[in-house]
Amino acid sequence: MSKAAKHLTVTAFIVIVLVPGLMALAPLKNYEAPEQVDPIAGDLARDLEAHYDQSFPVREFGTNLWAAIRYNLFGEARKGAVVGREGWLFTAEEFYPPPNQSGEVEANLQRIAHLVAYLEQQGIPVVLMVVPAKARVYEDKLANGKPAPQMQSLYPRILQHVEGEQVLVPDVLEGLQAEKSAEAPLFLKTDTHWTPRGADVFARQMAEQITKTFPSQDWHQAEYITREREPQSHRGDLLNFIPVTPYLTALGPEPDWMTPHLTEPAEATTGGLFGGKTPRVTLVGTSYSANPLWNFDGALRQHLGADLINVADEGHGPFEPMVAYLRSQDFREYPPELVLWEFPERYLVQPVDSESVLGWFEQTEEQMANISNRRGGVK
Structure with missing residues (x-):
């Protein structure tokens, strides 16, 4: 394996595995268990699960990451927008008629x-x-x-x-x-x-x-x-189709x-x-x-x-x-x-x-x- 390929592999590992893994542990840092819980009845697990659902950032990070990959590598946005040159975005309503x-x-x-x-x-x-x-x-x-x-x-x-x-x-x-x-x-x-x-x-x-x-x-x-x-800065409505915010905002189009x-x-x-x-x-x-x-x-x-x-x-x-x-x-x-x-x-x-x-x-x-x-x- 070449040196460049090794660097690419390490970078991919950090982005895809380590970063989401560390983010997955982040919600535990601020977790405080309630004073009255019954571990046998599963109260502690349910409370921790509820806390995790509210704080877990990996799903949102994954959405941001995939949006950044689609935009930067493939020049694509989610359905509803079309990516142009030099940061220009267009509504898909100007490109395709509604079906039927x-x-x-x-x-x-x-x-x-x-x-x-x-x-x-x-x-x-x-x-x-x-x-x-x-x-x-x-x-x-x-x-x-x-x-x-x-x-x-x-x-x-x-x-x-x-x-x-x-x-x-x-x-x-x-x-x-x-x-x-x-x-x-x-x-x-x-x-x-x-x-x-x-x-x-x-x-x-x-x-x-x-x-x-x-x-x-x-x-x-x-x-x-x-x-x-x-x-003033203006985040246009078409940025909703490239959801790189809040974790990878710099990898999306500039407002x-x-x-x-x-x-x-x-x-x-x-x-x-x-x-x-x-x-x-x-x-x-x-x-x-x-x-x-x-x-x-x-x-x-x-x-x-x-x-x-x-x-x-x-x-x-x-x-x-x-x-x-x-x-x-x-x-x-x-x-x-x-x-x-x-x-x-x-x-x-x-x-x-x-x-x-x-x-x-x-x-x-x-x-x-x-x-x-x-x-x-x-x-």
Whole structure:
């Protein structure tokens, strides 16, 4: 056996045998037996077993070790994430369609068309703000192949379909790719979501097309200022699929560093705080809009020069927050003049299983069918 092989064997023995063995003995150091136990009845053994179950770290260490091996040697994460280059991670939802959901894209396109028609019937236009997948924007960071063909087709498919419905759906993919920067990325490496800078770039490009399409609104009548806050470490949601913490954290991807933004009304604005008439704009969407870490609603306010109401919600996809808003008292009593609907492209292939959402479509099916017939059919 060569010297190098011996060193490798010793290292492996220490990592696989001695370290877990010493860790297995660690819980005994802090163990104190209860004063009244009956060893014959097995009380002491049961008490020690309970203490061991609470303190025994070997199982967690084993999980950390295997996650570190998969990540460093095989470039893999647990099911749910895809490992890219240079510490970049991607959600598997952008790579693989759900099983047995071949008709879900068409069903969701129909649902989008029905929701848009429902709002148009009431004189409320909709801007569909499609968020391109992180794997699409940062295709150069992929390491083990591209997303499935069905997933690659989602972004152009939703744009083509919705444009046929005469809905404003700005295509900002090229604009986002043109503003990529290694020093200030648009998406977080370890998170599904965008950075505050990415949210700002997306909001600016959206606002440019929104203000041109709806010039009758009094845009840019309110002034907002965005300030950078203290940089902070951010452990993205995709790190959950590489569980190397707490024992082998250094062998996993490094957390992101991000600079949160805070947008507030300026002290002095043109023509007063809101400069006369303020467009009543409602933002509906997912965690890309709801989570204050990204400051997407603040960026929209600044680039539109107008206030807005944010009814986005986290963890429910794009359809459930929209239906909840349409059922709300606020929508009935204070209907908006414009709805901005943030919609991540990957949700186009995800099944809708919310009883609330499906119930709303069932309740309005006849009404939507009548609207569809007047418009010549939903494509």
